[in-house]
Amino acid sequence: MGPSKWLAKRKRSPPRPVKNGGDGASATPLPNDEQLSSLPNMPKALPAVGLAACALQLVDFATKILISGHEFYQPRVGSGVDNAHLLRAVTHELYRLTEALNKRRSKKIYNEKRSGKLEDATQLLLRLSESTQEVIVQLIDGLNQAQAKCVGGESTWTNLREPLMTVWTKGAITTQKKKLQLQRKEIDMALLRALKAYIDQSSEKGLSMISLEHTQAYHQEAWQHEAIEAISTNDWKAKNKKHVEEFAKLVDNLVLAEIEARFRDLTFANLHFPEQDDRLHSISKPNEDSFQWIWNSRQQGKGSFPVWLGDTSGQNVFWLTGTRSSYHEDERQLIRETGKPGSGKSTLMKYLFRNEELFPFLERWSGHSPGILTGFFLWNCGTDLQKTTMGLLRTLLYEALQDMIFGPLDEDPSIVQRIFAERWKQFSSYGGGIHKFSLSELRTAFDLMLSDTTKKFLLMIDGLDELDDDPTNALTVLISASNRENVKVCISSRPSVIYQATFKDWPSLELNKWTRKGIQDYVLYAFDQNDTMFNIPAEKSDGTEERAIINTLIDKASGVFLWASLATEFLIQSTKESDDVSTIKWRVNALPQELEALLIYMFDNLDAQHFAQAARLFRLVDAHGYPSLLPLTSAVDTDTRSALEADTRPLTVGEVLTRTEKMRNVLVFKCKNLVSIFEAVPADSPRTSVEVANFAHYKVNYAHRCIRDFLRSYEMRSRIATATNYEAFVEDEYWANAHLWSLKTLQPRDGKLLIWDTLADCIEHALRLESNDGRVRLTYLDEVNATLAEHLINPATPVQSMDLPPGAMVNSFGDISVLLNLGNYLTIKARSADKKDLRHAIEYAKDVRKRLDAGGLDMFLGKRGKLRESYEKVDTDLASLLEYHTKSSLKLGSPKITRDMPEWV
Structure with missing residues (x-):
């Protein structure tokens, strides 16, 4: 079989949202080495090109504001874009472009001093960028004055000169326009000189103008390659007016490419949110052997998962769930068979997500069409976007579009402009289109993306029952998507009534029936790692009782991984070296079989001091959301004034390790693993030495939603309040202390x-x-x-x-x-x-x-x-x-x- 048409997980630099109104360069990840190796050889972008590109964007946008002929896109009626909003968007774009130019100017253009025509041209570009900004400052002031006069009402302007005419005369506008047009010509000439000087230097030194080096702005490299070829072929010179005019047409392509790239970057930054993948990363890495059965279609029988992946009959939804509720045949009454939480649905979904073993099965369905695998792991213990349809759609769009553009498909980046056409019109017209997304807009964009029938899509959605908004919103989106021939949807959820009604006729898998071996592996491994378990001389035991204890644990778990992990760890912590097998057997038999009863039992067996510490930590985590590990180590400090006396200096590695190990012990032994630590980035992501030393990517949250829900029950809230002296314990005091401590130790x-x-x-x-x-x-x-x-x-x-x-x-x-x-x-x-x-x-x-x-x-x-x-x-x-x-x-x-x-x- 040849290489898969489906995209596997790519190693990409994690994106960061644009901050400080920057130029958006950090919003789009760098292409990886494999992607770059497939690109044609291109010259490394000269600093002069990057500087000119920033200046040209600014001049181009400002000129559009001042000319009557600019095609101004009128926002549709009822869009909420009134006069004030529109002028704010225009002003904000000028600020962003100015800041991008300032950043470019502040970068060291050369690592060492150089001389010659190339440096002279670059220095001229620097001076031109300074004079450009002087014009822009005046324009921003004019727009701010106009905004104060144009209050309320939806815009009826035909161009952006009209609001400026309320504060400037026609002559003043014409003067500013001419200044900008002159700036454009001079920048064109300076850029032509810079490229011509580069060609001449390369020729004199016998150097090739082609390099394998690549930067993020590879559209600049492509343009530079084209420009150098045109200059060389036509022997263009900056002193020749006609040559400059011809070169200016080429520069227009650079400006357009920059505008398109900025729109794409800002759109990705708008779709992305920092916690997007936290739930995925918080799930423990699955044991490969525990889930090998998922690929065995014979073992699962009709409607198995592998068969579903390759099915071409339109059965495009697969439901992964727990034990379903059923009805008594005679009385038609609901029999209480809970879809038990913690049965390992998320662990299996993590195992399957981007797993290359999927692809041979999928290709029976997709044929020669390229495939896009995208998904989202919902989390009710997380932020709003982690548990809403809005966050679901933003993630699916973000991941899929990134795959298409920066993955092996090498899709035309203009796909972003096509999917978000309304926003693109606003952005290219007046700098708008970067406002927050609405749910209806995301649904429209999602439908447009899936409408490309030349591609196949597999959507993997974990924890649909974790939604905190109306589940019919997400269900409508996903079922509608699955009605397309080129879309398959794999969903995991508890068997709540609404999901049973929706998915009853689709292929499904009740996971509780398949997890016994995985639980057995876990228990055996946990016991094997602990020296005190069954630590008795071999001649006194034939192993029968030990095996019986393990089997009792597995039977009581009833397919629920969470019960097995909590019960096993609790048992290990309760066992002393002096305990014999009979004592351990008694403890196992005493463990309640229902999860909630087990949690109550665990708390009842905690001493008062340990419970008080755990209760304080539960309140601190609840007050924060889910905090980073290192700040939490300070928030638990009982002295809320400790940070006032601390020095302002980074922590040593030893100090960080001491704090984090102490916190780990509190979570394991006082909180009984109900709150866990996870690393909020993929294990193979690059990290700086500072991030490694400070455990910067480590966060803390409840091990499972049902644990948080249990701790928020009336009985547990009462117990926690009593243990912490509710009114005297003010969470904000502890977090204020922690944030000051974090401020003092920043690196x-x-x-x-x-x-x-x-x-x-x-x-x-x-x-x-x-x-x-x-x-x-x-x-x-x-x-x-x-x-x-x-x-x-x-x-x-x-x-x-x-x-x-x-x-x-x-x-x-x-x-x-x-x-x-x-x-x-x-x-x-x-x-x-x-x-x-x-x-x-x-x-x-x-x-x-x-x-x-x-x-x-x-x-x-x-x-x-x-x-x-x-x-x-x-x-x-x-x-x-x-x-x-x-x-x-x-x-x-x-x-x-x-x-x-x-x-x-």
Whole structure:
């Protein structure tokens, strides 16, 4: 058999959402070595090309705003895009493009000093980019003024000049337009000089202009290759007007390619969310031998999974579930046979997902058509997007489109523009189309993607019962998809009534009937790894009783992996070296067979001190969502002021190991493995030394949804509240301490210090505590201030390397305080603040607010409710107070501005 037409899991750099309104370059992963090796040899993109590409995009977009002939895409009626939204989108795009150009300019263009025409042309491009930005600043100011005048109402403009005409004269607009058109010509000439100089240097030194080196922006490389060939063939010169005009037509292709690439990158960033694959990674790696039976169609009989994969009759849904409920034949009453949770459905789905053993079976169905395998693992213990139809569709689209474009299919990247045609029209017209997706829009895009009948799609959806929204939304999408001849859908869920009704006529598998061997392997392995189990002289036992104990455990598990793992680990922890087989046998017989009863039994057998520690940790995890491992090691500290005294320095490897090992012991021995640690990236993903040393990818969450649901039951909530002294234990105090500790121990990664999320979390929790009792956390915020100051003066992490809000440069925590309207804190600090620093903070806040209000606010505030509330609050008294304290002298008789002094701690 030849190579599979189905795409296996590719090793890709994990994507990151665009932050700070950047140019989106980080949103699209690098093609891997295998993909690059299939591309034709292309010249490595010159720094001059990258710099010019950024400048040209900016000039092109700004020019469109100023010309009456630009085809302005009018958003459809009822789209919610009013005048203010539209102008914010335009302004935000100008900010993004300007920032991308600034980043390009700040990069070191050469590793060593060079001389000659190539460097001269590059330096000219740098100067041209500076002069371009001067025009753009004026344009942004004009748009901001226009926005203040054009409030409300859906847009009826035919071009973007119209709103500018409310604040600028026709002559002023014409002047700005001419400046930009001149900039475009000069950039074209400078770029032509740079490429011509590169050709001449390569020729003089006898060097080949073709290189095997590749960068992410390989569309730039392709364009450069084409441009060099055209320049060489036609002998174009920058001094020849006609040559420059011909070259400008070629440059138009570069600008269009850049715009398309940016749209694609921003769309991927909009589809992606950080926790997308966390559930998949949290599932323990399956034992390969435990699931070999899944490939044996004879063993499973009619409707087996392998047969279904190759079936061409239209049976396009396969349901993986637990034991189903049934009805009594006479009384027609429901017999209680639970679809037991924890039966290993997710473990099997992880084993199957992107497993290459699928492909020979699938090819019986797909034939010669290429196949796309995509899926999503829902998680009710996770974030909103991990348990909703919205997150499901975003993931399926993201993964499938990435596969098509960057996988072996090498699909035309314009597929993104076709699927999101409405957004592409908005983006190419006025920089719009990067707003949040709606569910209906995602459904339309999903249908369009699947409508390509030249491809086959296998969708694998784990945990459909984990949905937190109306399940009919997801069911409608998936069943509709399965009605297509080119789509198969494999779904796992508990056998709830709605899923039984939906899937009763489709091929299915009740997993509980097939898991005995896997549970047996697990129990034997766990016992084998523990020295105290059955530690008796061989001559005193023939092994019969030991085998009976193991069989009793397996029988009691009734096919439920979760019961088997919890019971086995609990038994091992309860066993001492002095225990004999009879004692162990008694303990096994005492274990309740139902999962909930087992959990109650485990807690009843915990001593009070251990239960109190476990209860505290349960509350901390619930308050956070699911935290990263290292911050949690500080949140469990009983001293909520410990971070105030800590030094600002990275932890040593030894300190990290000590903390994480201590936490692991708490989770295993105090929490009885009900809360587990997992690594939120694939095992083979590349990691920096800092990420490895700090366990940066490790997170903590409940081992299973049913455990979380059990702990949230009325009885357990009451027990946990009593054990933790409910009112005295304020989770926000512990997390505030943990976030400050995290801020103090931050380490740079790849020369960047990712500080904003930790800093914002510190402020958010200080505001929560203040809201709770009315007292400003002055001591805490002053320590946040001091910690930020230490990071800002650290030469190893200059402020340019920090992911702080875009716009003006941060000088101090005072800048952030004014930006975020920390009213009570500023009321206390304003009197003693340095007037120069306070003036800078006010100007900083004005500049950054322009940038954030134009777009990108959600990226920086996220779901931090108190932070958003503070930022959006209009406090004219605070503004007056700050202005009052910036004045070096006051006129006689000037009114004194005062505010009531808040309480603080």
